[in-house]
Amino acid sequence: MRTRIRHSSFVTAALTLATLPALATAAPAGAQGAQVFSKGGTSWVRSCATLAAGDTVSCHALHVLGTAQGLPLSAAAPSGYGPADLLSAYHLGANGGAGQTVAIVDAYNDPNAESDLAVYRAQFGLPACTTANGCFKKVNQNGGTSYPRNSSGWAGEISLDLDMVSAIAPNAKIILVEASSATTANLGTGVNTAVRLGAKFVSNSYGGAESSNDTSYDASYYNHPGVAITVSSGDSGYGAQYPAASRYVTAVGGTSLNRASNTRGWSETAWSGAGSGCSAYDSKPTWQKDGGCTHRTVADVAAVADPATGVAVYQTYGGTGWTVYGGTSVAAPIIAGVYADAGTPSASYPSADPYAHTSALNDVTSGSNGSCSPSYLCTAGTGYDGPTGLGTPNGTAAFIG
Numbered sequence: 001m002r003t004r005i006r007h008s009s010f011v012t013a014a015l016t017l018a019t020l021p022a023l024a025t026a027a028p029a030g031a032q033g034a035q036v037f038s039k040g041g042t043s044w045v046r047s048c049a050t051l052a053a054g055d056t057v058s059c060h061a062l063h064v065l066g067t068a069q070g071l072p073l074s075a076a077a078p079s080g081y082g083p084a085d086l087l088s089a090y091h092l093g094a095n096g097g098a099g100q101t102v103a104i105v106d107a108y109n110d111p112n113a114e115s116d117l118a119v120y121r122a123q124f125g126l127p128a129c130t131t132a133n134g135c136f137k138k139v140n141q142n143g144g145t146s147y148p149r150n151s152s153g154w155a156g157e158i159s160l161d162l163d164m165v166s167a168i169a170p171n172a173k174i175i176l177v178e179a180s181s182a183t184t185a186n187l188g189t190g191v192n193t194a195v196r197l198g199a200k201f202v203s204n205s206y207g208g209a210e211s212s213n214d215t216s217y218d219a220s221y222y223n224h225p226g227v228a229i230t231v232s233s234g235d236s237g238y239g240a241q242y243p244a245a246s247r248y249v250t251a252v253g254g255t256s257l258n259r260a261s262n263t264r265g266w267s268e269t270a271w272s273g274a275g276s277g278c279s280a281y282d283s284k285p286t287w288q289k290d291g292g293c294t295h296r297t298v299a300d301v302a303a304v305a306d307p308a309t310g311v312a313v314y315q316t317y318g319g320t321g322w323t324v325y326g327g328t329s330v331a332a333p334i335i336a337g338v339y340a341d342a343g344t345p346s347a348s349y350p351s352a353d354p355y356a357h358t359s360a361l362n363d364v365t366s367g368s369n370g371s372c373s374p375s376y377l378c379t380a381g382t383g384y385d386g387p388t389g390l391g392t393p394n395g396t397a398a399f400i401g
Contacts, residue, residue, distance in 0.1 A: 097169025152318025168337025188221025234275025252307025
């Protein structure tokens with residue numbers, strides 16, 4: 001049995017959280033009583049801070065409570081980065097994902113998932129994605145419509161995932177797969193269902209401690225040739241988690257993303273909370289060449305995750321409307337969306353694609369998530385490093401076989 005994860009842990013213009021006022025509210029319903037984290041004036045809670053009985057993994061969504069300036073945010077209007085910001089930062093076109101299907105796999109049910117998604121997409125001028133028009137589909141882990149119990153914490157994760165896929169690949173179809181509970185077996189079954197239903201891109205924003213069962217889980221749930229499976233690396237800093245440590249997935253680390261006066265218009269550093277490390281159990285895929293870890297190294301690529309530079313999300317179950325999220329749960333669906341923008345995977349394992357196109361990524365060369373040896377496993381530098389992998393998207397070229 002896997003052990004429980006240890007918790008140390010465009011209509012209105014989107015604003016960076018560096019300029020946002022503080023949110024003077026209590027923790028969201030899904031995280032009442034949760035530990036409040038704070039850094040540099042930004043505070044947040046873990047959306048899935050409390051695990052239900054039998055749960056073995058946690059979602060990686062961080063619900064932002066406030067920032068440094070001291071005035072309340074309005075739930076009636078978005079703050080944080082919106083689609084235009086993310087497309088600009090990662091040099092992506094505005095109409096990506098056409099002809100593709102992206103699945104997100106989460107635990108429990110968000111009863112407002114489709115209606116909240118409609119508000120987000122309307123706010124930012126994205127095409128409608130509904131059950132009625134065939135764009136949106138919600139199923140349980142076996143593909144049926146008898147949904148699991150509601151969870152306000154996981155509803156935040158679901159809203160975040162749906163919104164990020166919409167932002168990056170607005171013309172893709174979306175399948176939401178809701179697992180019965182937050183166990184590797186149930187969530188992994190959800191991954192299998194997503195692939196069976198035709199998704200070539202599957203985003204997973206959860207993780208837990210590694211275990212000796214991981215190679216068995218690899219074979220049962222995450223080994224899907226020809227499918228891009230993205231997994232968030234975690235929000236607790238240095239230390240590998242599963243399923244990000246699976247050799248068959250694209251492990252997605254995290255950055256702090258800020259506007260800059262350079263040619264790109266943006267700058268990124270490794271986020272201090274991004275998960276990274278050397279797996280204790282999973283073997284190294286042939287395309288991964290770093291010399292300081294004989295097993296699988298986390299991560300492969302990265303995207304924005306810092307709560308202080310978080311993204312706009314619309315959530316009403318466990319939330320009151322517009323809010324801001326961070327965590328590597330932001331990054332994993334972003335990367336799934338980029339893969340979808342790049343087109344149907346041609347490689348047996350799309351996680352290998354960025355390693356063949358390293359020059360088509362934004363190399364992140366500063367920041368760290370802890371102290372470790374060898375240092376590249378937790379400190380960003382030129383070339384490959386643990387917290388940000390090979391870097392962040394610079395268009396789609398690195399995500400094509």
